[in-house]
Amino acid sequence: MDSVAQRLSAVGAGAALELRGVTRLFGALAALTDVTITVRPGERRAVLGSNGAGKTTLFNCITGDFPPSSGTIRFFGEDVTHFPPYERIRRGLRRTYQISALFPGLTVQDNVYLACRGVSRGRFSFLRPGQNDALMHAADGLVQAVHLTGVKDQRVAELAHGQQRQLEIALALAGAPRFVLFDEPAAGLSPTERVELVEILTSLPPHIGYIIIEHDMDVALRVVESVTMMHNGRIFKEGLPQEIQSAPEVQELYLGGGHE
Amino acid sequence: MTRFVERHPTWALIIIIAIAVALWLISAVWPPGLEEAIGRKRVFLNALFNGITLGGLYFLVASGFTLIFGLMRNVNLAHGSLYLFGGYVGYAISASTGSWILSFIVAFILTALVGVLLQVLVFRRMEGQDLRQTMVTIGLSIVFADLMLWACGGDFYQIQTPSWLIGPIELPLITAVKSSGDPVYLRYPLVRLVIFLASAIIGIAMWLALNRTRIGMIIRAGVDDRDILAATGVRIQIVFVLVFALGAGLAGIAGVVGGTFQSLSPGEDIRFLLASLVVVIVGGMGSIPGAALGALIIGLAEQLGSVYIPTYAIVVTFLIMVLVLALRPQGLLARR
């Protein structure tokens, strides 16, 4: 167990994501306190914890939606603490949102096309994409990967909830992601859709690491190799999935938090 | 206050120096060199007092505007119309009864009633759609402006200052020293000072009401977070109506003040709407102290500007707005 913890927190030049003493205050309220996490490239990790444990705030700090009040964040060795969100995204970081954050006025195809365009050149281009536009093909591929080809010309506002969640994932996989943050991707999905989700996550290329926030243990523990437990804005425990699952204090805390 | 000094020592120093310079300019007898450089002290003091009293008027208009925006996120672009309406009502009352005080009361009640009607009949129907509400206020301002033009014509009206306020009083501020050695004191219109005092009292009363009373707490909670307010089970509609009535009524009072200070005519509605916009952008949306500070800054900038750089006075006002937007886009005294 010690060796695992050491391995997980080992500081190496090869870390994909490295948080040191990250704290985020909202007024007097500390949503995150002194969070230190290191994730290797290609590593897949779950962040568990009850509501209000600071999981989504952690994501917001990493992507820069709300920059941390103190501490540093390194992404593949580069200090990105003070970068605006788009600069982090252009370096290969991606995220999904707990509540779908899509573009309801645009079609599915346009949503994915925008995601592809956002991480490549020509964001300000005044020229319409032609028939053989590479990004348009990339977008088609992504749409297909999340099983939305049948509705690709529909406006997102008209999609079913499950389809919106799939689109949410497609947006995060555009371009060449190196590390993805999934914020409760299974929220509101049917059992069948959950199976599909697990399939999508496990079939990601091995070099793409991710952190997943997920309340559904069945989904979460099946798609990760390590787990971080959070409580009240602090890291509570780190370990392998089976260790976390069997640790009595974790079960008590997690289930206790869940039942409140 | 101490936190501000700790966090922004440079700004605090600049502000302290500016205040010290201003105090010296006001109290000292100016050396001849200074008078040669920037003109007579009497001119400066007059512009200064005009600026401060104009700031009082701007505060009356803008505080209602900022209160309504803060709570309801409604940019009420018909606020200038309420100002002009209040002014016309005040003129009618003062012309027919001869009572200046009564004109304030009636103007307040009538404009507050218009405010209540607007909230109940119009804005309640489109709650949460702030852009649409703002569009509606634009339409209303056009309709009101034309109705008032229809009723009152394009003439200039001035509300008669009551006899007990007519004439200047001597202030204990030396403007110059005669060759005989006698000091010359500043003479300034009493009515402007009284009105400024009244608007200061209204401002302080509003601040106290917002900070010390239950209804004030509710309104402030609503300004910070409307969802919380709705969740606490407060009769939010009543709070909205009350705030709208108060905001509109203040605009009405300001109309009477403006009608006494200056004059009433078509187009004044837009002028005071604009003044409110700039005041709250500078001071910070939804903040009463912000409206006070913004009104003071803009009033002073306008008056001092029109004396010292007459062709560019409006540019000074505008530059202040640009500067604030560039350095502190949420406004000087906004919390966020």
Added chain:
Amino acid sequence: MSVTHDARIQVHKPASTAQRPAVRGWPDINNPAAWIVAVILLIMPLIANGFFLIEIFATTLILGTIALSLMFLAGYGGMVSLMQLTIAGFAAYMVAVFGVSGNANISLGWPWWLAVPMALTLATIFGTLGGALAVRTEGIYTIMITLAIGAAFYYFTNQNWAIFNGHTGINNVATPHFWGVDWRADIPFYYVVLATAALCYFAVEYISRAPFGLALQGVRDNPRRMAALGFNVNAHRVAAYAVASFIAGLAGVLQVWNYRQISPGSVSVGACIDVLIIAVVGGITRPVGPYIGALVFVLLRTFALDFLVKIGLDGNRFRLLIGLGFLAIVFWSSDGVIGLWQRWRQSQVREENRPGGGRGHG
């Protein structure tokens, strides 16, 4: 955040019932009505006399183009800017200042082909800077800041005599003559205006499906997500202001040639708000809306007096009519006249389909 969200609802509710062209081509190319309108506009000089040609149609196209620049910002970008007329007016002033006019002490006397690019450049810079200020805050503040900019410019032109010649403005502005044509003569001028308006219209239509325009609509729908996709949201917004300013500037050049003079009255706060009214009345979701709104507005402005007198009312109540009409549109149709028409057409279609019992949407 909530504000932009609101703007989206405002702007998009009707479009969800409407059908959006899914084809990535010109949406109107298969629409016979569009062809008919195009042909009528082209042969207009054969139908209309000078008064109608200039006072109604050219004026409509110029005002419509200014409103188009607002539609571009508001419909695609979710930013309601009230300074579009100010930018047009600024361009108009610059044409008068750099070009030739009756006020020889002010005008520099440049030929039009130098003065116009200069005016367009300066107007674009002016609008971009204003936009850069406006995007520092979110949503509903944009209205306030742009209105303040517009009003400041109006008061400034009134006060400043060195450049803007105070409240009299600049008169007898020269219009271009070349290739033996007086381009301000009714028929040539109509075609100049028509060509410019068509250019702007198709440019906006085209950009709306290009990466820049799509990204702008993404910014309107969800700025935070756009940042999380790698877009610099504020840079996009400022760039949108630059495009809109250029369009407004073009219209401003035409406006000063149309009236041959420019004065503070043309850039008043009321006139700024008229542009918003035009765009909203016409419909703010598609580029054709502003032109429809402008036609309604110009017709009302020209004929309201006679009309009001005819039905026994005071002819001076034109503003009242405009205000009430605007209120009605805002109350009943969030997509202006196009929205109303579309709703009516859909109800017709539904009537037709009812006997079949088939419902298109499950």
